[in-house]
Amino acid sequence: MESEVERIKKRKMEELLKKISGDGEKWPGKPVKVTDKSLDEVVNKYPIVVVDCWAPWCGPCRFIAPVVEQLAKEMKGKVVFAKLNTDENRATASKYGIMSIPTLLLFKNGELVDRSIGALPPDMLKDWVERYL
Structure with missing residues (x-):
């Protein structure tokens, strides 16, 4: 059962995300191609970014x-x-120590907070990402 505090926190987070995202209008609905030069711009633009290194x-x-x-x-x-x-x-791969692919890098508020190495099944991958919402 969700407590009142949890409901308020969830509502406030949703309001903040809507304010930041314009209800998702400016958020891409497909993966964005990034490069050594554009990665920092993307991870700093959105609160949560998952980078598929492939x-x-x-x-x-x-x-x-x-x-x-x-x-x-x-x-x-x-x-x-x-x-x-x-x-x-290769510069980004080296910077983040990527030795095996696929490697997924998860950035929250511009900072690398987690990584997953190897191909996760769809439900596990979704669960992994949702832990950071």
Whole structure:
């Protein structure tokens, strides 16, 4: 059972997100392509950003690509999903110590707060992201 304090906190957070996002109108409903140069701009623009670090030759990356696409639609207005090709953006891969792909980086308020390595099943990936909402 949700306490009154929890309901108020949830309502206030929803109001804040609406104010920031304009009801999700300015939030992309699909993954945004980011590069070494554009990553910081994206992670600082939105409260929560999940960056899918991938490469075209990676089988598990291709497995989670449609999951990331679907979550970007479902979570529009709450979370922005981005895709970073690690073959083309080695500086970012090096900066965040990405040794295996797919690696998902989760940024909250511009700061890296978590990472997930490997292809998670859709329900686990969604649960992982929702922990930070």
